[in-house]
Amino acid sequence: MTKKNSSLSFYIMAGLLLVLVPISLYLVFNWVPPIKASNPTEQTAQRIFYYHVASAWNGFFAFFVVFLASIMYLWKKERKWENIAVASAEVGTLFMTIVLITGPIWAKPTWGIWWTWDARLTSSLVLWLIYVAYLFLRRYLPDGTRRANLSAVVGIIGFVDVPLVWYSIRWWETQHPSAVLAGGKKGSLAPEMLFTLLFCVGVFTILYFLLMQRRIEIAKLEDSINKQYKEWETLS
Amino acid sequence: MMEQVPAVITAEKLRKEFGRVVALRGVSFQVPASTFFTIFGRNGAGKSTLLSIISGMAAASSGVIRVFGEDPAARTQRHRLSVISHESFLYDNLTALENLEFYGKLYSVQDLKERTHHVLRQVGLHHRRFDLVRTFSRGMLQRLTIARAILHNPDLFLLDEPFTGLDQHATEMLIGLLETLKAQGKTILLTTHDLHIGLRLSDQYMILERQQVVETGSASGLTEDALREKYFSLISSGEAGQ
């Protein structure tokens, strides 16, 4: 990507978000009809669901990108792919953190408890832990091909594990009927709710790409500054 | 034209860079067979990276590297190559014999039993073959390290700062062993920042500074003072030369 192109894509995405984020807020808080619930707090809390699910979707998507970029790195051995993988791991962890924060905020008024070992929350927590470990690994190693190799290996293994974790925890939940609570998340969605959900997912996906683009730009800048410094050092 | 002796190592414009790290900036050189070739340079000059590429453990970003005429990354010539570093590569809780037997199997050494005994006699450790490596003195450890390195009878030795942490006695012993290998016609590539030892053993030398080759030459007839002068004029001032 040339400099001009990258700043152009940034302005387009940032512009879109400036318009779309307020619209999404309007949809979530005003347009969508409230769910049928016994108390108003629960009705309001349910509205967090749109951002919650949008974050979760992007978290998964981000980890998938880590997986693809890690494979590409091991194949091509190019810095570019390492940068994409790391950027996506960081952004994905951020989205998963949002999932883990919004989940309990919703659970408290709905179920009366902050945390429950609900399959979705638990899987999200385990996935979050996998990618936090990935980021820790990178902190413990100096920059270089070794770090890139090792993090790519973990990025690949970690993502292969994602569906297994997800599936096994869901299955585990069915083995513990007491852990399954009736909640607003289940049941079919009204058309307005579905539209709002898809809209939020779309907005968050643009946000994902914007954050990715920024993060990769930073990595590139760091590299070029350090490289120029080294060149300068050689000439002096 | 005269028939040329094929070089054991050929490097052409080797470059290794990754992101912000530039480890080699176009390094070219040749190591002819049966030559003791020393690479001088400070820490961070690119010596270790170069050895990693030659041993096939790391890939260059660009340029060509051939060891025995093949790409070392393909691992086809591994059995003809041996790496010696300041780490012993030995297992402390195995006996000397067990260590050699283990590595012998990994290198698929023929007639392993005879070979291990032969090598142990060669380094004068045969009487200690049933003793655990952790009971060995520094000097004995050094000799067993060499025994491990020559076990599969390689043609090329890569020595990565092998003198680091050795006392005077162990250093002399290692030099003695290297001289023996040299006399046997082995090709040896040594990296060191020690001008004295390096010059004493070398046929040819090369100076790496800031990831580039700044000097190559024949070591014969070169005095240590002359090399020292050259070295310090080529590498940057102040902190250098340790």
Place this chain on the structure above:
Amino acid sequence: MSVIWAIIRKDFQMEFRTKDSVTAMWIFSLLIFVIFNFTFEVSRLLMLQISPGLLWVAFIFSGMLGLNRSFQVEKENGNLRSLALTPADPGLIYFGKFFSTTLFTLIFEALIFPLFIIFYDIHLSLLTLWIIPIAILGTIGFTSLGTILSAVAIHTKQQQILLSLLLWPMITPIIIWSVKTTGDVLAGDLSTAFQPVIIRMIVFDVIFTTISYLLFEYVVQE
């Protein structure tokens, strides 16, 4: 094949030279049972319910110790690097380390299990024999990932903590399945879910041994 065998043999030679570590790990699992007894003051019935989990906690803890030991010796004198410098295929080196840690962990588990039977008054029947394939499948799941992640963690100074950080979340599925099937066996009543779960464990093991075998080369590269 000879590479795998050479590594297993070497690891066993070393382990049996330091038999104290075997004893230490056995005592360690004994301690786990003792501590659990005091931390969970529960009725006998409830104890029966949580005992499969307890058994696997003891298995995993001693497995972690085993993994750390197995790779500590490869780190001490740069040995992992020297293994990678031999003509041996890195994938075979992986299998060598994988088999030796698996065998070791299984031996520990065999030593731990009698303690478990005594402390938790487990009723033995022919069905109890199922614990053997379950332990093997669960342990392979744990060590297949543990071996490659140990080789990853070995390159950092915080080797042990990093190994736990990486490994524990990733083995969640195999732990869930192992505990569940162990529970069925100990209750003496195999649920309908038993057989499909065993198949899932096999799938998990096959997936991660294959991936690790393929990726190990990149772990030893410089």
